[in-house]
Amino acid sequence: MTVLLWVTGLSLLCWLWLALGQGFFWRTDQRLPPHRPEPARWPEVAVVVPARDEAEVLPLSLPGLLAQKYPGRARVILVDDHSSDGTAEVARRLAAEGGLPLTVTSPPPLPAGWTGKLWAVRHGVELAGQAELLLLTDADIAHGPQTLAALVAAAEAGGPPDRLVLVSQMARLRTESAWERLIVPAFVYFFAQLYPFRWSNRPASRTAAAAGGCSLVRRSALERAGGVEAIRGAVIDDVSLARAVKRTGGRTWLGLAERSPELAVTSVRPYQGLGPLWRMVSRSAYAQLRHSPALLLGTVLGLALVYLVPPLAVLAGAVTVGLPLLALGAGAWAVMTLTYLPMVRYYDRPAPAALLLPYTALLYLAMTVDSAVQHYRGRGAAWKGRTY
Template sequence: MTLLPWVTGVTGLSLLCWLWLACCQGLFWRTDLRLPPNRPEPVLPQPPAGGTPMPEVAIVVPARDEAAVLPLSLPGLLAQKYPGRARVILVDDHSSDGTAAVARALAEQCPEGLPLTVTTPPALPPGWTGKLWAVRHGVELAGEVEWLLLTDADIAHGPQTLAALVAGAQGPGLCPGSAAERLDLVSQMARLRTETRWERLIVPAFVYFFAQLYPFRWSNRPGSRTAAAAGGCSLVRREALERAGGVAAIRGAVIDDVSLARAVKRTGGRTWLGLAERPEELRVLSVRPYPGLGPLWRMVSRSAYAQLRHSPPLLLGTVIALALIYLVPPVATGAGLLTGDLALLVTGATAWLVMTGTYLPMIRYYDRPAPAALLLPFTALLYLLMTVDSAVQHYRGRGAAWKGRTY
């Protein structure tokens, strides 16, 4: 039995999409971009020759109701082995759970660590997101430092993370004369938790889809229109941030990391984005738990429609594209098996195979078994529903809700 020709035609279109994505979308599926840049294996940063200290850094941590995760993340920041001046500024964004007290107690337990300043910003003004208002307050308090590390309160850092970020930004071999090699923003996509069943299903796809939308190689290329960063770990040169208009330039952004990278790149800055390294010394790990599908659903739907600029036509196009690219191959494969339509079976199975092959590197990065890559269509269906739900919540006035605030 042969199905209608247009069914095979749609499946063929899906296959063509996958061949194009695999070959022409900036090799988004590869997971080899790590710090230091342009090196195939991780190398621990070394102090500069001659005893010259590395540039001064202020680590700014916005925190709102983060008392539960700070014991897992803050000690790692305080214990940074950085051969230069550095300090941590935790901005308590009007928490109700004792976040500030927990941070001070943790600092007392690390007397040999980096100095910690705990501060609270003024009341949130109109037009600002809470996180960016807190970041602005921390940046102002940091003063005339050369570098700012913007990191989230739920990110645990290995002891060499800060040194590796600065070393990567300074250029290969920390050569001060290699101005062309210097960067203005260096960002690492943190390894997210994959301890629960739902985390193992949703999280690798989250990073995979992000890389597909913002191919790291394109983002890292000077002059490219693509720009992206990971908000959990972004080292930015203070001068570059000021040149871009400061934090105020992106004050209302829900997807603040991408907005920051765009602002820096638009004003002539060079950016670099890669995945976090695996060794303990260089880890950048999210410790925020997502015990079930509900929290993961909210994590994605909170900003999905904002990513589409709250545009119904873009939403419709995204739904159609997700269905064509991710759902058609397995459906066509099943239909071909049931009906004996060989052309449909071969076309659908080939598209599914290419899809699975592009997902395998990310599955391996998250230590998942290779057969788990076959589940990407199901995960993509969940993301499609999350995106639609994001639009529904937006029109109900509950879009981009986070820690008691709705933007």
């Protein structure tokens, strides 16, 4: 019990440090400015959408892109990554209903050393011509009609030295099923804990992150960073893109998507049951740890110390009437819950749902271990018939 008391005290200290010293990662106020001055000139934008077997979700996402109310010149390039479900035909049918010009194309066969998504993005970027800005978005992301204009206005604000080269929004993921409501808010919470948005948005900070579902990048900045080729094998391509452009001196910005219909950036991909969500997380978890057994061990121990020890201490303290242990465990759990509460509210979940974070963290711990197991079995980072 003495050892558990000390471990619980350490867990509480960890939570106090996380709450106050990790860039206030738990706050959800990093959003696009509500009042954005219009640019003096609206630059040309090419929207690049890599799509592999996305016929089911395109009717929910592509019409919003084609209906963008952008004052300047813009077009959409959908790169059909050798789909087998008629993705290209669905896209052409949707484009016939009007909106921005749509080009549907397919890349050459996937070469070694590239992920399929980035190979498709590269092909789309090549077809974008001399468009100054590139909106890289996923086929399962639905956009409100003012999204593109808001992103460009944010990128163009200020003079040339202060302009952003990358503006990215974390899409609101679906939370309709019970498993989605349990897993999804924690997914964004953990991402923000790893890459605090405030730190990422500081030019002098080494932290850099973006959200692959919605990233507006300047062509010139992408070229200075070495183009898509510079990150061609990255499984976590959004963070890799942000690092690449920030490394060359560009200013980046990452925030949460807005809630209003006009500015919404929303994922329409359904995750029915635990299995699809498990695969979504485990696909890239071990890659995030650079495939290092040492980092995996440290992560497992860290997750257990920070997320699992507090409720275990509360239970042990209640059973043994150990008031110091109960108080330390309850304190750590309280800080944990309070930091999670803003994200729970962002996803319109009731406040008591924040108390379930230790259970959700246990699932993420298991997903991370499974990600390593699948990697060593040769099935790591599997996505739609491809394994990297």
